[in-house]
Amino acid sequence: MADKRIPVQRRSIERKQKILSSGFKLFCEHGYYKTNTIEIAKHAGVSTGAVYSYFKDKREIYIAAFDSYLEEISGRLFEELEQSQTLPLPDFVENWVTVYLELYAASGHALAQLRMMILEDEEINRHFSDLENEYFMKLIRLLNKNGVERADLMERIYTCCILIDALRQEQSSFSHIGLNFLIFKEQVTSTILQLLSG
Amino acid sequence: MADKRIPVQRRSIERKQKILSSGFKLFCEHGYYKTNTIEIAKHAGVSTGAVYSYFKDKREIYIAAFDSYLEEISGRLFEELEQSQTLPLPDFVENWVTVYLELYAASGHALAQLRMMILEDEEINRHFSDLENEYFMKLIRLLNKNGVERADLMERIYTCCILIDALRQEQSSFSHIGLNFLIFKEQVTSTILQLLSG
Amino acid sequence: MADKRIPVQRRSIERKQKILSSGFKLFCEHGYYKTNTIEIAKHAGVSTGAVYSYFKDKREIYIAAFDSYLEEISGRLFEELEQSQTLPLPDFVENWVTVYLELYAASGHALAQLRMMILEDEEINRHFSDLENEYFMKLIRLLNKNGVERADLMERIYTCCILIDALRQEQSSFSHIGLNFLIFKEQVTSTILQLLSG
Amino acid sequence: MADKRIPVQRRSIERKQKILSSGFKLFCEHGYYKTNTIEIAKHAGVSTGAVYSYFKDKREIYIAAFDSYLEEISGRLFEELEQSQTLPLPDFVENWVTVYLELYAASGHALAQLRMMILEDEEINRHFSDLENEYFMKLIRLLNKNGVERADLMERIYTCCILIDALRQEQSSFSHIGLNFLIFKEQVTSTILQLLSG
DNA sequence: TATGAATGAGAGTTCATTCAT
DNA sequence: AATGAATGAACTCTCATTCAT
Incomplete structure (x- = not known):
C-alpha cells in the first residue's frame, strides 16, 4: 500500500x-x-x-543487504581487473585470483547462505540470477579485451569462477583437514590458465 | 513371545x-x-x-536423513568406481563423472542445503566434515590403485570433486542461462583428466 | 496447506x-x-x-461463531413458527414478534456487529448474505401456507423483519430515551399486520 | 502581526x-x-x-468527523423539511423520503459503521445518543406544526426513521437479491403515511 | 507402546502516538 | 508551529515438542 x-x-x-x-x-x-x-x-x-x-519485509532486507554487498565487492573487483586487463594472461589470472580472495575474504558464509536462499525462494532466485549473469558478462568482455576469444568461453569462465570460489571458501570458512591452501591455490591458478589459454 | x-x-x-x-x-x-x-x-x-x-529432535532427523542418503549413494558410487579402477585413466574419469551425475541426480537441492546447514549448525558441521573426509580418503586410495600418486593429490581430488558437483548442480537445479551443459561437461572431464595425469 | x-x-x-x-x-x-x-x-x-x-484464522472463528449462533436461533424460530402457521394471521404475527424477541433477546450486540462486519469484509458478506436470503425464503414459504400471497411479498417481509429487529434492539441494548417499549411493540405488530393483510 | x-x-x-x-x-x-x-x-x-x-486521538477524529457530517446533512434535511412543513401530509412524507435518500446517499456505510462504533465505545455512544435524540425532537416539532399530534408520536417517528434508513441502506450498499427497490420504497412511504395519519 | 491434540514461546508485522528537529 | 521519522506494544499466526490417553 x-x-x-x-x-x-x-x-x-x-x-x-x-x-x-x-x-x-x-x-x-x-x-x-x-x-x-x-x-x-x-x-x-x-x-x-x-x-x-x-x-x-524481512526478505527485502535480505535481498537489499546482499545486493548492496555484492554490488560493492564486485564493483571493486572489476575496477582492479580493468586496470590489469592488458597484462599478459598469466599475470592477469594471478591478479584475478589474488584480488578475488582479498575482496571476498570477508564474505564468510555470505555466498553459501545466498546460494541456499536462491534455492528456497523464487523471488530471491530471480533477483540474483540476473546479477550473476551480469557478472559473467562483464568477465567475458574483460577477457575478450585481453585477447581470449572462444566459442565455449562462457562455460570456461563459469568453471574458473567455481574454482576461485572454492578457493575462497577454503580460505575463509570451510577448511578441510589435510588440505594445503597454497598448493590448492597454485593448482587453481594453473587450471584457470589452461582453461583460458589451452 | x-x-x-x-x-x-x-x-x-x-x-x-x-x-x-x-x-x-x-x-x-x-x-x-x-x-x-x-x-x-x-x-x-x-x-x-x-x-x-x-x-x-528435528535436527537429528535431518542429520540421520542426509547421513543415510549419502552413505547409500557414496556406497554405490564406490562400488561402481572399484569395478572400473583398473581402466585407463581417461575411461575411469569418464565413468566417474557419468556415475556421479546419475547417482546424485536425485539430490536436487539436497547438497546445497546441507552445505548451508553445515555453516549454520556446529553439530551438523562436525558430523558431515568427518563424512566428507572419509569420502576424499576413499577416492585417494582408489586413485592410488589406479596408479595416480602425487604429493598434492588431496588438493587435486578436491578440485575434481568441486567441478563434478558444479556439473551436477548445473544439471539438476541451477542451470545458468547461456551455459551449454554438454560443453561444460566436456570441459570438466578434460580438466579433471589433466589434474590427475598432468 | x-x-x-x-x-x-x-x-x-x-x-x-x-x-x-x-x-x-x-x-x-x-x-x-x-x-x-x-x-x-x-x-x-x-x-x-x-x-x-x-x-x-480469526475471521473463520467469527464466521463459524455467528453462523452457528444464527443457525441455532433461526432454527428454533422456525420450529415455533411452523407450529403456529395455521393460526389466524393476527395471532401468527403476535406469536412471531413474541418468539423473535424471546429468542434474539440474548443476541445483544451480535446482529449489529455482524451487520458492520458484512460491510467491511467481502467473504463475511458473501457467507451471511446467502444465509439471510434463505431466512427470507423460509418466511415467504411459511406465510404462503398461511394464505398470504402477493407479488410484492418479499419487500413486505423485508420491511417486517426490519421492524421486528428494531424492536429487538430497543429491547436489549439500544433503548432510546422517551421511547415506550410497549407502545413501540404495539405499533410494530399492527404495522406488520397491515403490511401482510392490507 | x-x-x-x-x-x-x-x-x-x-x-x-x-x-x-x-x-x-x-x-x-x-x-x-x-x-x-x-x-x-x-x-x-x-x-x-x-x-x-x-x-x-483517532477516536476524536472519528467522533468529530461523523458529528460534523451529521450536523451538516441533518441541517440540510431540516431546512428542506421546514419549507415543506405546510404541505399536505402525503406530500410532506413523499418529500421527506426523497430528500433523505438524496442527502444521505453519500453516507454509504457510514451510518452502519457508526451504529457499530456506538456499541463498542461508551464515549461515542454518549455523544451520538444525544445527537439522535435532538434529531427526533426536531422531527416531532416539525410534525406537530403539520398538525400531527399523538401521545405515541415519538414511537411512530422512530419507526418511520428505521424504515427510511432501511430504504437508504438498500439503495446504497446493502441491496438484497430479489428485492425491488421501487416497490420497497412505495411500501415504506405508505407505511409511514399510515403511521402518522392512521 | 503409540498417538496426535495441545502447548506456548516466538516469529513477522502494523500503527497510534510522540517528539527531536 | 509544523513535521514525519521513530517508537514499541500489541497483534495474528506457526510449529517443535510434550504427554495424557
Whole structure:
C-alpha cells in the first residue's frame, strides 16, 4: 500500500545503511532463518518499526543487504581487473585470483547462505540470477579485451569462477583437514590458465 | 513371545527408514526450515509422537536423513568406481563423472542445503566434515590403485570433486542461462583428466 | 496447506464449541477488532495453538461463531413458527414478534456487529448474505401456507423483519430515551399486520 | 502581526475541516479499524503531527468527523423539511423520503459503521445518543406544526426513521437479491403515511 | 507402546502516538 | 508551529515438542 519512505536526509540514509549492514552481518553469521527482525533492529540501534519503514519485509532486507554487498565487492573487483586487463594472461589470472580472495575474504558464509536462499525462494532466485549473469558478462568482455576469444568461453569462465570460489571458501570458512591452501591455490591458478589459454 | 520381537523390531526399522526417506525428500524439496515435523510424520505415515521416539529432535532427523542418503549413494558410487579402477585413466574419469551425475541426480537441492546447514549448525558441521573426509580418503586410495600418486593429490581430488558437483548442480537445479551443459561437461572431464595425469 | 482437524472425539467437539461460544461472547461484547485470539483462547480455556488447530484464522472463528449462533436461533424460530402457521394471521404475527424477541433477546450486540462486519469484509458478506436470503425464503414459504400471497411479498417481509429487529434492539441494548417499549411493540405488530393483510 | 492571525486561523480551520472530511471519507470506505491516521493525514495533505494538534486521538477524529457530517446533512434535511412543513401530509412524507435518500446517499456505510462504533465505545455512544435524540425532537416539532399530534408520536417517528434508513441502506450498499427497490420504497412511504395519519 | 491434540514461546508485522528537529 | 521519522506494544499466526490417553 504505502510506498516505502525514500530517505532524503543523511540520517535516514545512514540508518538504512546500518540496517543493511546489521542484517548482512547477522544473516551471514546465523543464517536467514535464525536471524529475526528484532535482532536486526537492535543491532542497528533502531526500533522494529523503523526497519519496516525502510523495508517491506524481512526478505527485502535480505535481498537489499546482499545486493548492496555484492554490488560493492564486485564493483571493486572489476575496477582492479580493468586496470590489469592488458597484462599478459598469466599475470592477469594471478591478479584475478589474488584480488578475488582479498575482496571476498570477508564474505564468510555470505555466498553459501545466498546460494541456499536462491534455492528456497523464487523471488530471491530471480533477483540474483540476473546479477550473476551480469557478472559473467562483464568477465567475458574483460577477457575478450585481453585477447581470449572462444566459442565455449562462457562455460570456461563459469568453471574458473567455481574454482576461485572454492578457493575462497577454503580460505575463509570451510577448511578441510589435510588440505594445503597454497598448493590448492597454485593448482587453481594453473587450471584457470589452461582453461583460458589451452 | 520371543518370536514376536523380531517382527516388531523389523517394523520399527522400516518405520525409522520411512521417516528418514520422507524427511530427506521434504528437506530437499522445501528446505530444512520450511519442512515441519508434522509433515514428515504424515508423509511417513506415522504419528508425530513416533517421530520423536526415533529421533531426539528435528535436527537429528535431518542429520540421520542426509547421513543415510549419502552413505547409500557414496556406497554405490564406490562400488561402481572399484569395478572400473583398473581402466585407463581417461575411461575411469569418464565413468566417474557419468556415475556421479546419475547417482546424485536425485539430490536436487539436497547438497546445497546441507552445505548451508553445515555453516549454520556446529553439530551438523562436525558430523558431515568427518563424512566428507572419509569420502576424499576413499577416492585417494582408489586413485592410488589406479596408479595416480602425487604429493598434492588431496588438493587435486578436491578440485575434481568441486567441478563434478558444479556439473551436477548445473544439471539438476541451477542451470545458468547461456551455459551449454554438454560443453561444460566436456570441459570438466578434460580438466579433471589433466589434474590427475598432468 | 494442512486441512483442519475434524473433531471426532467428544472432547474435541466440546473444545471447538467452547472456542465458538467464547468467540461469540467476546465478539458481541467488544467487537471483532477489540477481541484478540489470545483472549478467545484464554476464555475458552485452551491455548492459542488449539484455536488455530480448529480454525484457519480469526475471521473463520467469527464466521463459524455467528453462523452457528444464527443457525441455532433461526432454527428454533422456525420450529415455533411452523407450529403456529395455521393460526389466524393476527395471532401468527403476535406469536412471531413474541418468539423473535424471546429468542434474539440474548443476541445483544451480535446482529449489529455482524451487520458492520458484512460491510467491511467481502467473504463475511458473501457467507451471511446467502444465509439471510434463505431466512427470507423460509418466511415467504411459511406465510404462503398461511394464505398470504402477493407479488410484492418479499419487500413486505423485508420491511417486517426490519421492524421486528428494531424492536429487538430497543429491547436489549439500544433503548432510546422517551421511547415506550410497549407502545413501540404495539405499533410494530399492527404495522406488520397491515403490511401482510392490507 | 495582528492582521496575520486571521489568515492563520482561517488556514487552521480549513485544515481541520480537510482532516475531518478525509477522515469521514476513509472511515466510510474502509471502516474505523482499517483506516489509519497516516492515511488520513496523507489524504488531507497534512502531517501526522498536525492531525494530533487538532485532535486528541483517532477516536476524536472519528467522533468529530461523523458529528460534523451529521450536523451538516441533518441541517440540510431540516431546512428542506421546514419549507415543506405546510404541505399536505402525503406530500410532506413523499418529500421527506426523497430528500433523505438524496442527502444521505453519500453516507454509504457510514451510518452502519457508526451504529457499530456506538456499541463498542461508551464515549461515542454518549455523544451520538444525544445527537439522535435532538434529531427526533426536531422531527416531532416539525410534525406537530403539520398538525400531527399523538401521545405515541415519538414511537411512530422512530419507526418511520428505521424504515427510511432501511430504504437508504438498500439503495446504497446493502441491496438484497430479489428485492425491488421501487416497490420497497412505495411500501415504506405508505407505511409511514399510515403511521402518522392512521 | 503409540498417538496426535495441545502447548506456548516466538516469529513477522502494523500503527497510534510522540517528539527531536 | 509544523513535521514525519521513530517508537514499541500489541497483534495474528506457526510449529517443535510434550504427554495424557
